[in-house]
Amino acid sequence: MASAQDRRAARVLAGKAASQAGRASGRQPLRAALMWVTRGRLGRRRGWPVVPVLGTPWQDTVSAERTGWRQRAAFLGGTDVFAVDYQICRRCGLGWVEQPYTVPQFQRCGLAAAGLAALRAENPGLHWHTLGGHFPDSEPFWSAAGAGVAGGYQQREMCPHRNPG
Ligand SMILES: [Zn+2]
Secondary structure (H helix, E strand, C coil): CCCHHHHHHHHHHHHCCCCCEEECCCCHHHHHHHHHHCCCCCCCCCCCCCCCCCCCCEEEEECCCCCCCEEEEEEECCEEEEEEEEEEECCCCEEEEEEEEECHHHCCCCHHHHHHHHHHHHCCCCEEEECCCCCHHHHHHHHHHHCCCCCCCEECCCCCCCCCC
């Protein structure tokens, strides 16, 4: 169980979602540069590809699990406490998110809602969906997260321009 202080820190972190995402493209040269500037601190999580740790409260990188997807993650004390994979197609005006996950001790601190809101704010005008179905126990989350959101995070197939991963 996280202390009250830690949970306060998580709420502060949620408040930074819109403004403080470090960003790394998936290109190899940049990855190499990041490896150098961080002196090899880059974590390898769950196998390929390497997801760099940028040292910012929120970061935007390649997804560790889905080829062609991005990952938006939040860090507290150097540990990732929230992550969601996403992909957008501007041609179709669509965005997809998959498996937003908050570590249990920091759930209900607003991290997932803030992360999704930041993605919407950075990519205005899109309709937002999930690629997979919603688990029954996550329906309340999706109902709340999708309220007033175009697309409502309803399940939708990937368009032909994007890779389902
Ligand atoms: Zn498309």
